[in-house]
Amino acid sequence: MATTLDDKLVVAISSRALFNFEEENSIFEGGDPQAYMRTQLERLDEPARPGIAFSLIKKLLAFNDTTTQRVEVVILSRNDPVSGMRVFRSGEANAIHLLRGVFTQGSPPFRYLRPLRAHLFLSANAEDVREALAAGFPAARVLTESVLAASQHPHEVRIAFDGDAVLFSDEAEQVFQAEGLDAFQAHETRHASRPLPDGPFKPFLSALHRLQQAGTPAMRLRTALVTARSAPAHERAIRTLMHWGIRVDEAMFLGGLPKGEFLREFEPDFFFDDQTRHVSHAAEHGVPAGHVAAGVANAKP
Structure with missing residues (x-):
């Protein structure tokens, strides 16, 4: 074979x-x-x-x-x-x-x-x-200038993801960049029941979900969505994950608050975000991080 x-x-x-x-x-x-x-x-x-x-x-x-x-x-x-x-x-x-x-x-x-x-x-x-x-x-x-992951969870791999332009497409992010927060919130409320298109990291999240379902006594998997979204825009993100048949263990809808301190408490082995300021802030708070150069925020001039 x-x-x-x-x-x-x-x-x-x-x-x-x-x-x-x-x-x-x-x-x-x-x-x-x-x-x-x-x-x-x-x-x-x-x-x-x-x-x-x-x-x-x-x-x-x-x-x-x-x-x-x-x-x-x-x-x-x-x-x-x-x-x-x-x-x-x-x-x-x-x-x-x-x-x-x-x-x-x-x-x-x-x-x-x-x-x-x-x-x-x-x-x-x-x-x-x-x-x-x-x-x-x-x-x-x-980011090679990040620090190594904490060692408090030896039997659990923890991975944190941003939402828009990472797990989801940057459809909503384009509205925010072009028209501002109010237009973004209104857009997401109107389309709350329509799943967001797949983002670049949807295949990786799906593969992790299959790994989590397979399971092993030696290691567990814990995932988190860490996003600048807040209510009412949170609903579309949750409904999208439900549509995919994928669950995350934690979700943080931070409404624009800096992510670093929340990530420090979650203690991920890695965090993925499309915006360099969030990646750098995570690294400053002792979180290994990677920049996903996707979406409108990373469009070359």
């Missing part, structure tokens, strides 16, 4: 999103890729420290057991194959079970998301993330 990833949650992740390669990357950014390769080779037996998405990945992999492989993590990196050896060794040293990797030595890696059938792509490279989103894949730029 041919090997397939069809029945798994597939996460593609760059080496810098999974491990802390910031010192090495500074050499590469300095314009000397050969020195970068030499450094990685010299440090081959020195495991890299965990990166910003490490907690998320390790906990997702805990849904696997000796009988069932529910999650697959694939390294998808602009690194060269030599540096890839250190990535795999770092995974082994940090008890991260990595089997597959694609190393493109500087070429855009996002084109390999399709044969991988990836449900999520995490990268520190903003352009790769934009290209992945444009190709229809859930993707986020990991």
